[in-house]
Amino acid sequence: MMSNLKHKHTQQLGREQLQHLLTVLRGEKKAELKLTNLSVLDLVNGEVLPGPVVIDQGYIAAVGPEAEVLQAKRSVDCNGQVAVPGFIDGHMHVETSTMTPFEFERTTLPLGTTSIVCDPHELVNVMGKQGIEWFLRCSELMVQNMFVQISSCVPAVADLDINGSDFTLKEMEAYLEHPHVLGLAEVMDYPAVIGGNPAMLNKLAAFGELNIDGHCPLLSGLELSAYRASGIQNCHETTNYQEGKEKLAKGMAVIIREGSVAKNLDALAPLITDYSSPLCLLCTDDRNPHEIAKEGHINYMVKRLIQQHKIKPHLAYRVASWSAARHFGLDRLGLIAPGYKADINLLTDLEQVDIQRVVIGGQFVDELKLDELVSDKLDSSAPPLQATMRHNVVASDELAIPLTPGNYHVIEIIKDELLTNLLVSYYNGRKFDQPGINRLAVVERYGHQLPPAVGLVKGFGLNRGAIATSVGHDSHNIVAIGADEQSMAQAINHLLAIGGGYCVVEDGTVTADLKLPLGGIMSLDSSEAITSHIIALKVAAKNIGVTVAEPFVQMSFLALPVIPSLKMTVKGLVDVEKFQLIELQVEAPL
Incomplete structure (x- = not known):
């Protein structure tokens, strides 16, 4: 069974990958890439350490003075830049960017967002499992790490709305083993959870070995305790400091959101401390191309945390990467360290968050020609383009x-x-x-x-x-x-x-x-x-x-x-x- 998180995308090096990386570390073969003349932000100890960084087979082999002795086929001078881990958007809907996943990748990957945890429930509500299957096909064609949570509430609340398709538990379970599936997407029907609704509890049980994302705005007290006790692990709908503090105290991760409308960063930034940062993540949830072009993506949130809220840089970059990786059990993402995937942002200044180049899987994003590939990738993904507007003319x-x-x-x-x-x-x-x-x-x-x-x-x-x-x-x-x-x-x-x-x-x-x-x-x-x-x-x-x-x-x-x-x-x-x-x-x- 691949429902174990250890078998998911990015989590394991293949045997041949590992063997080659080990020969590099023994000095017997050359690595693929060596980044020189740079420093590295250590998110664990909060220090800036010297490079270089040696990369092989898409993963980091060694960092720092010990890496000096290792040889590489290609060496790149980083001109004194600082390396930080690639950013992770902890909860979002690609659909609400109005872009396809490939256009989203082209737009946000150069901004340093190397991984996203998405819930495609917008498209699933329109067309059911066709929507999620298309997203999974897209995930396999993308360079950006797109993890797909399985939509839990379609429609959001039964009996209160009409959507385009059902999405049954049997259909949901079919995707448990997919390597890009990390778990169950935002559980919005919190009354069903608290009330012990059998159908809802069946969903929670089915995804019990994976991640279970939450959605519980303003919930508190015994109701929040019941929601958390059910196994739900996070919430991105937190809007004020006290609400966030209670959720953190109850062991629930707070995913701090800054979307196009829901702007909670200012209210929740004070939650981020040395103690709480492992349970604080960042997300955009719903952010359109205009906002991304004007302000940015996760990079914009990091910059605001440092410049406006005076959050220490190592904490701001931690909640943008390592905290999310740890929360979702992605053991090879979120750090610049041996055995971690080489998803790296190169900056000239930590406080300015001025990303100069992005590396993903050991490849420079500006060398991938993403612009030229969008159309071909979209065709290969076989997007569901059937008509979905079926109401008569309205008088x-x-x-x-x-x-x-x-x-x-x-x-x-x-x-x-x-x-x-x-x-x-x-x-x-x-x-x-x-x-x-x-x-x-x-x-x-x-x-x-x-x-x-x-x-x-x-x-x-x-x-x-x-x-x-x-x-x-x-x-x-x-x-x-x-x-x-x-x-x-x-x-x-x-x-x-x-x-x-x-x-x-x-x-x-x-x-x-x-x-x-x-x-x-x-x-x-x-x-x-x-x-x-x-x-x-x-x-x-x-x-x-x-x-x-x-x-x-x-x-x-x-x-x-x-x-x-x-x-x-x-x-x-x-x-x-x-x-x-x-x-x-x-x-x-x-």
Whole structure:
């Protein structure tokens, strides 16, 4: 059985690999590569040590003065740079970058992200096991280490939403032995865990020998103890210091997130100390190409930790690599030391995080010609490109909200958070007692032809037109926000026509869009082209009054019924605190 972590990708050297490496260490043969004139950051002792670094068969043979005597076929002068381990993104969804895995690799590998732990539940929600099988095929074609967690909650919460496909435990178990599978992806249905739901416990038991990732925003006390006792090992949904401290004290790793909307780094950076750093990891979760191009990826988080939060460099680089490797049981990743995979970032300055070159598996990334290989790799992976937008054209009157005087539940967004507030606002027959309330619709897109679910949202600021997306976590139905039903219907129908994506409507015209033909959630374009579209979408959204920095990412999470407090699915408004559907209009007290 390969369900043992020791048999996973990067974990073992083949016999011939090891034999050759040993002959190098005995001085009998030349290594493949020797990095000279550099120093090495020791993440264990917190020191900067002298080089060189000798690499053979993709793994590190020796480091430091002892490596001086070893010969290599190729020697590279690193001009006094500092070597740090390649970065590991501890939890993310490639789909929410809107890039294919190969385009993601091309974009983030030069930024120093040499390994990712991804959960493809976005695509699995759209098309079931076809989605996960494609991701596993991609993982085998990639240079970047892509580890794939098996999606645990499809849909996120049963009975509260409709998605594109089931994903049964029997199907999940088929991937236990795959070398790129490390375990079970984020377990979002924490009430099922705490309540001892038999189906949920069966999933936890099936993956008990591997990693089990968590998702428990604001959970505390005995409920958090129950969740942790079940075997769940981490959480990336932590949003405040005390919440993080409690999770750490209970032996749960805190994966600190800085995505395009959910920005928790500032609140959680104080958690990182010499004591806690083994249980602190970094992740992006959901980060789009525009943010990556403008700021960076994991390298951006490391820089912020050092420069803004005054975290010691060895701790900042530790949580970006070795802590994640240890947490996931990846014994040959995360350090620059003998027997570790040669995934190395070369910098001129530790505090600036100015990566000059990246080495992965003993190869320089800038010599791999990743740009030229994206198209061929994508073709070889046989991507599932079937149509997934199967709802009939939506009429504007289907989106009407029959408002009468009274109190209404409103979803209020919170800046830089996926959390929302449950707001109650009074409508007097002409207007609400609070400004900035827009119409919201969620439209099922998998062919059931359900009428749209309609509601109200505060915080986007639209004063005309509409915006819409087919990226609606996690079931990925269409989400639209607008000032009027006609604009919303036009935006929704445009997405149905183009096979999914983002769009903005102003004065009866689609002023910007981005096509996402792969599952209605991913583009086949380059990150640069996607970024260009996102910039145009942001401008178009701003023109109709949108004040949110990342409107399409923000709105996509309005449909996720596992993050408090109020969300909306195709079935209606969901009170996430109670995990139950509620009416749009508040019942008058008796």
